[in-house]
Amino acid sequence: MIHSNERPEDAEVATAAARAGADVVREMYGRRLARVDKGAGDFATAADVEAERTILGVIRAARPDDAVLGEEGGRQGAADAERMWLVDPLCGTLNYAAGNMLVAVNVALRDGAAAVADPFSGEVFFTDGRTARVRRDGDDTPLTPTSATALVDVNLDPPFPGAPVFRAVDLLAHPRFVERFRPRVVSTTLALAWVAAGRRAAYVTDGGDLSGSVHFAAGIALCRAAGCVVTGIDGAPIGAAGRGLVAAADAETHASLMSMIRGRGHA
Template sequence: MAASANLNLMIKAARKAGRSLVKDFREVENLQVSSKGPGDFVSRADREAERIIKEELLGARPTYGWLGEETGEQDGADPTRRWIVDPLDGTTNFLHGMPHWAVSIALEHKGEIVSGVVFDAAKDELFWAEKGAGAWMNDRRLRVSGRRHLHEAVFATGIPFGAKSTLPAMMQDLARLMPACAGVRRWGAAALDLAWVAAGRFDGFWERELHTWDIAAGLILVKEAGGFVSGIRDGQDPLESGSILACNDALFSTFQKTLRGE
C-alpha cells in the first residue's frame, strides 16, 4: 500500500526514534531517570526520542502545530494541522526492562485524526493507518477480530495507579465485564492496546484519564481496521475527555452496555 508523503515522514521519524530507544533499552539499568509523580516516570531516552521526532517532523513541515508529551503544545502557522506525539508509550515497562512499549505519532487535520503510526520497536512491528486507506502492520492489512460473543472475547484496559481518581469506576467495570468475557489484560501501553485491537489480537479496549497523545494514533488504526471508537459514556469525545472505548463492530454495542451496566 502506497503511503502519503506525510505518512512516510511519520514512519521515518518513528523508526529513527525507535532505533534510539532500542539502543537505550539495552542499557536500561544505566538510564538516568527522574520522577514526574507517583508511577509516572520520564527518562533521558524519552526526551531524546521526542527531540528526534520533533526535529524530523517540524523540520519537514515547519508550519504544522505540535503537541508532545514531553515538550507540550506549540502553535503552527498552519492552524489546521498538528502533530500529536507520544515518544515512548509504556515508559514504566521500558524502565523495568519489559519489551512492550511504542512510539506513537498522529496527524490531526481540522480537528480530525487523519494519519497514525504506532511503532513497537522492540518487536519491529510498525502499525500505520491513513483515513480511507485502511490499517496496516508492516506489509499486512489489518482487520479487527470477527468474534461475535462476549464470552469468547479478550479485552485490554489500564488499571489506575497513584493519585488517579478513577479506580472505583475501574473496579466496577471489571466486576461487570470479567464474569462475562474470556479475559482482561493490562499491558501498560494504550497505543499498543489500540493497535492490537486493530490487529484482532484484542477484541476491545477501554480506559479513562488518558491523554490525547496516548490514543490519537491508535484511534485511527482501530477505525481503519473496521472497528468502532467512542467515549465510555454518551457524548464523550475520546480525544477531549481521555475516556475511550474501542471494539470490533460485532461486539461494540454489547461491550458498551456491559461496561455501563445497562
C-alpha cells in the same frame, strides 16, 4: 477520512517519525537511564526525551510549518499553525524502565494520519485516515479487526475521573465479563493497535476527552480507519464532551461491553 489540510504523504511522515523514535527506544533499552520526575509517581527517562527529539527532527524536516505537541517538550511551532502533530515518544515508560518490552511510539497528525511503532517487533501500524495497515519487513498488510481472541485490554492506571460511578478495573469483577472475555493489562496504548490488528477484541480505559491526547490519538485513528467501533465509556463519540474510551473490534463486542459498563452505573 482525510481532511482538507492533510497531504497524501502524511502517513509516510508519521511512519518514518514513529520508526525513528522506535529505533532510539530499542537502542537505549537495558541501559541505566536518567529519570525526570513528573510527580504523582510518573516519570520520563532519557530514552523518552531522546526519542521525542528524534521524532521532532523527522517531522520538522518534512513539515516545517506544522506545530508539534510532544509529551516531554510540550507544544512547539508557530502559534497559528493549521496542523498539529501529537507525539508520545515512549508509551509504557514504567514497563520500559522495569525491563519490559511492551511499549509503543505514537505519532499522529491531529484528525489525520497516524502511526504506532513497536520498537521490539519492528512493526509499524499506520493509517492515512482511510485505510489502516501494518508494515513488517518492508511489506504492508491491511489491518483486520476481529473479536475471535476474546482478549480485552483494560487500562488500570490512574487517574480515575469516572470514579466512583465507573472505573475500568470494575469490569474485571463483572460476572458477564469473565464469562465472555479474558482480561489483559498491557499498560501501553500498543494494545489499541492490537485491536485494529485483530489481536485484541477490545480496549477499555477511563478518562476525559482522549481525542487530542498524545497517548491515544494514534491508536484511536488506527482503530477508526480499520473499522472498529470507537466511543467513550458513555457511548458518546470521542471528543470534547467525551469520557474515556471503548474501542471494540465489532459492534457486538462493543454492545456487550457497553451493557456491562452501564450496569456499573452509567445511563
